[in-house]
Amino acid sequence: MSAAVTLAAAGRSVLVVEGRDTVGGGTRTAELTLPGFRHDVCSAIHPLAAGSPYLSQLPLERYGLRWLQPELPLAHPLDGGRAGVLHRSVDETADGLGADAKAYRRWVGSIAERWDDLAPMVTGSLVKVPRHPLVLTRFGLPALVPASRAGRTWFSTDEAQALFAGCAAHAFLPLDHLLTTSFALVLLAAGHAVGWPVAAGGSQAIADALAAHLTELGGEIRTGELITSLAQLPPSRAVLLDLAPRQVADLAGDRLSERYRARLRQFSPGPAAFKVDYALSGPVPWTNVACRRAGTVHAGGTADEVAAGEAAIGAGRPPERPYVLVAQQSLVDPSRAPAGQHTLWAYCHVPNGSTFDMTERIEAQIERFAPGFRDLVLARHVAGPAWFESYNPSYVGGDIAGGAHRGLQLVFRPTISVRPYHTPDPTLFLCSASTPPGAGVHGMCGHHAANAALASVLA
C-alpha cells in the first residue's frame, strides 16, 4: 500500500491487486472469537508505523487513523511480582532499573535522543552510506554485539537484563547471534521517541487509511483476485510484488532468469509464529501492577529463560517455557470488546513449519505471572504456522518476518545486491518484508521500492 501511495503521489496511475476480499494483509482486524471482540489478526503494536519516516508524514489521520498510547509501552514480568518496565520517559525507565539506571541512560537514552536521525537509517537500505555517521557509530557498533553478551555486560539487574532480552528476541534469533542487540536498541528507543501505540479500532485502520488515501490520489484497488501468474495482470510500465521470494520465483516464470529464480528460492524462511487470541471476561490479573497498565507484556521470564527459549527454536525444538509477546489493546481502546470485557493477543516463536500445539505452554506462561488468567477466558482462537501460511502465502512455513534474520540475510534481502528492490527484469520490482528494512508495519519496503521504480523505468 505504501508503494502504491508513493507512486500515486508522484502522479503515476496505480492499480493494487489483492488476493483476499479485503485489503490489509498483516494489519487486518477481525472478530476471531466472539461477536463484539475485535482482534488484530497479525500486527498489533506500532512503534515502527508511528516512527516510520514515510508513514508518519502521510495525512493518515484525515482518513481515520488515530494512535492510542497505552499508559506504559511495555512491561516484562519476573517471578515474585517484579518487572522491568519501559516508560515513555528515559528517566523514569532508568530510575525504575535501580543499579542499572546509569547504564540504561548511556546505552538506550543516548540513542532515543537521536531518534529522528536514527529512524531513516534503520528503516533505509542498510547498504547505503549513512547520513549521520556519528549516530550510526553510537548505535551501529553496539548494535552488532549479540544481545546475550550486551545484556550481561551492560546491565546487572534481572529487570534490566530481562527488559533488554525481551526486546532483542523480536529478532526471531538465538540471542547469541550478531545484531540481535540492534532489535533491542531500536525498539526501546522507539518506545521513548514515539511510544508503542495501537491503532484505534484495530490495526485494520492503518490499511483502511492508506487505501482511502490511495483512492483519493486516483489509485484503484481490486480485491478478491489471487495472482498465480504475472500474465493475469494488465499491461503496465512496472509491477511491484509484495510477495515472499519463493512466490516471486513461481509467479514470474521466464520473465526472470532461472539463475535469479534459483537465488530467490535459496532465501531461507525464519522461525514461525504460534498465536492465540482470547476473549476475556475481565482484564488480565497480572501480579505486577505495571503489567496491568502496559500495552505490551513480554511474558518470558528472565533473560536466561528468553535466551534458552530462542536457542531451542534455533535448534528446531518448540520451547518448553516460551517467550510470549502479549498485547492488551482493549486496555486503551474500548472499541475492541464489549464493556468491561477484554481482548488479549499473544504469540510465541516456534520452529518453521512446527505442528506442535503451544496453546498450553503460552497459557502456562501468562498464568505464571497472572494467576487466575485462565478463569477469565471466554473463547480462544488458535493460529499455528500452517494457519498463517494458508492465511497469507507470504508467511512461508508460518514465518511472519519475511525471512530468516541469520547472517547476511538480515542486511542483504532477498539476494546479495546493492539494488535489493530491482530484479533482472527492469520492469519488475520487489517490495515485501523480504527486502530491506524487513518486517514490520512501517511502509518503508514499499516506499523504497516505489522510489526505485520512479528513478528508473517510471522516470
Ligand SMILES: Cc1cc2nc3c(=O)[nH]c(=O)nc-3n(C[C@H](O)[C@H](O)[C@H](O)COP(=O)(O)OP(=O)(O)OC[C@H]3O[C@@H](n4cnc5c(N)ncnc54)[C@H](O)[C@@H]3O)c2cc1C
Ligand atoms: C502474528 C503477527 C504479528 C505481528 N505483529 C506485528 C506488530 O505488532 N508490529 C509490526 O510492526 N509488525 C507486526 N507484524 C509484521 C507485519 O504485519 C508485516 O511485516 C507487514 O504487515 C508486512 O506488510 P506487507 O504489506 O509487506 O505484506 P502483507 O501485510 O503480508 O501484505 C501482502 C498482501 O498481499 C496479498 N497477497 C499475497 N499473495 C498474493 C497473491 N498471489 N495475489 C494477490 N494478493 C496476494 C496478501 O493477502 C496480503 O494482503 C506481525 C505479523 C504477524 C503475522
